[in-house]
Amino acid sequence: MEREGTNYATSKVKPTLNKYGWVIEQLDPLCAEFFTMVPSIQAPIADFGCGYGYSSKKLLELGATVISNDLDDRHMEDLRVTVNPDHADRLTIMSGNVADLDIKAESLGGILAVNWIHFLPTAEAIRDVLDKFYRWLAPGGILCVTAVQLIQYVEPEIYKKYMKGRGKKEWIGWVTQEEMREDMKDNLPSTICAIDEVILRRELLRVGFSVDKCFPYSAPDVYEDDYIKDFAVGAIASKPVI
Ligand SMILES: C[S@@+](CC[C@H](N)C(=O)[O-])C[C@H]1O[C@@H](n2cnc3c(N)ncnc32)[C@H](O)[C@@H]1O
Numbered sequence: 001m002e003r004e005g006t007n008y009a010t011s012k013v014k015p016t017l018n019k020y021g022w023v024i025e026q027l028d029p030l031c032a033e034f035f036t037m038v039p040s041i042q043a044p045i046a047d048f049g050c051g052y053g054y055s056s057k058k059l060l061e062l063g064a065t066v067i068s069n070d071l072d073d074r075h076m077e078d079l080r081v082t083v084n085p086d087h088a089d090r091l092t093i094m095s096g097n098v099a100d101l102d103i104k105a106e107s108l109g110g111i112l113a114v115n116w117i118h119f120l121p122t123a124e125a126i127r128d129v130l131d132k133f134y135r136w137l138a139p140g141g142i143l144c145v146t147a148v149q150l151i152q153y154v155e156p157e158i159y160k161k162y163m164k165g166r167g168k169k170e171w172i173g174w175v176t177q178e179e180m181r182e183d184m185k186d187n188l189p190s191t192i193c194a195i196d197e198v199i200l201r202r203e204l205l206r207v208g209f210s211v212d213k214c215f216p217y218s219a220p221d222v223y224e225d226d227y228i229k230d231f232a233v234g235a236i237a238s239k240p241v242i
Helices: 029-040 053-062 071-081 123-136 156-163 196-209
Strands: 013-016 021-024 045-048 064-070 090-094 108-114 137-148 174-176 189-193 211-219 232-238
Touching: 029 053, 029 108, 029 211, 029 232, 045 053, 053 064, 053 071, 053 108, 064 071, 071 090, 090 108, 108 123, 123 137, 123 196, 137 196, 196 211, 196 232
Parallel strands: 045 064, 045 108, 064 090, 108 137
Antiparallel strands: 013 021, 137 232, 174 189, 211 232
């Protein structure tokens, strides 16, 4: 578990402008699976917390009608000016906190929420967004949600300290800035939640989702070293048709 520096394959990783970590310009395994379903999704697909909109552009390329959202309007402006003009009529941009968005119940065919729910500061905030995702999806709608694992952001000894509580407590916990890696913390928010596959599955089931897949995965193309086998955790879940 030793490593020096961040060792990113830099062309795919870009810092956010609002200290919410780094966007990764490639589809992880769960997103790749979600994208295979996109052609069969008729209703709009929301890409929440989309950063500069890499995945939103991929959805547009596949012919989807897309709602793109991010907390930071500078990220959204980047998407506005770089989107393929031929696709712009299928794109709606909604800046701001996803929890404050006004979206009609059962109006979405799919939701991407990639690489940010671990930045939510409390269990209530995580539950609130998952509740909203469920409400906004039409029956049969698909959610793809991923969270980067704590080991990315802290030194191994801090990680081990948190992992002692794994399986014993409802939540493993939230690390604060003081515990984050020196070479990363300047571009991270004030807390990060440790989310593993057990917690993610439990929270999705609590809301009412069917969990089709939920597993940790590595990112061999993102890190030049491969010491982290569990780069992130993600799930594909669906809202049951009752
Ligand atoms: C690490 S980036 C990931 C971006 C993109 N989804 C990806 O996978 O490349 C996290 C993004 O989530 C956004 N974000 C974090 N919390 C959010 C929230 N509550 N509502 C909307 N966007 C949020 C941040 O502004 C940031 O751009």
